[in-house]
Amino acid sequence: MGTRHLIAVQLDGQYRIAQYGQWDGYPGAAGATALKFLRKMNRPEFEKKLRAASFCADADWAEIKAKIEREHLSESWQKVWPELSRDTGAEILQRVQDAQPGIKLRNQIDFAANSLMCEWGYVVDLDANTFEVFAGFQKEPLPEGDRFANFKPTDPREAVEGYYQIRRIASYPLGKLPTQERLERDCDPPDED
Numbered sequence: 001m002g003t004r005h006l007i008a009v010q011l012d013g014q015y016r017i018a019q020y021g022q023w024d025g026y027p028g029a030a031g032a033t034a035l036k037f038l039r040k041m042n043r044p045e046f047e048k049k050l051r052a053a054s055f056c057a058d059a060d061w062a063e064i065k066a067k068i069e070r071e072h073l074s075e076s077w078q079k080v081w082p083e084l085s086r087d088t089g090a091e092i093l094q095r096v097q098d099a100q101p102g103i104k105l106r107n108q109i110d111f112a113a114n115s116l117m118c119e120w121g122y123v124v125d126l127d128a129n130t131f132e133v134f135a136g137f138q139k140e141p142l143p144e145g146d147r148f149a150n151f152k153p154t155d156p157r158e159a160v161e162g163y164y165q166i167r168r169i170a171s172y173p174l175g176k177l178p179t180q181e182r183l184e185r186d187c188d189p190p191d192e193d
């Protein structure tokens with residue numbers, strides 16, 4: 001199901017992964033994938049790969065798109081560059097850990113600015129040793145100092161009146177991750193009556 005979300009990893013004070021996901025962004029899907037990865041993560045290896053990774057410059061992305069067109073890869077390009085695909089979602093965590101050093105990624109962190117479109121967000125903060133869950137559909141401004149409080153859509157056409165950034169609804173220490181059941185229970189929105 002099309003449930004748009006963001007998967008991000010912060011290390012050394014900067015986002016090293018900022019992946020837009022198109023499908024199954026719910027805690028029971030993307031959240032479960034992230035939890036599964038975090039439970040078995042080889043942290044030294046993962047941090048090494050994160051530090052070697054970089055975001056595609058506009059020119060890199062334009063070159064890849066030209067190659068897709070030139071080689072008629074419109075149906076299969078995501079198999080060649082799954083790390084750049086919206087279909088990868090939370091599996092990007094494992095892909096980065098398994099990749100050769102120097103993987104190129106897309107920087108889509110600004111998606112957090114539009115809570116109408118970004119329905120869920122997951123941030124692995126390796127500096128703070130936390131796993132944070134964010135919810136979309138926010139109609140109140142975030143308090144100053146919240147992770148995404150100062151984020152603005154990069155394209156003014158993406159700004160939607162009455163909607164703000166995604167809001168943190170749960171945070172867990174990496175050394176004390178929740179069960180999948182608890183994650184889903186903690187993130188289940190209350191019924192509106």
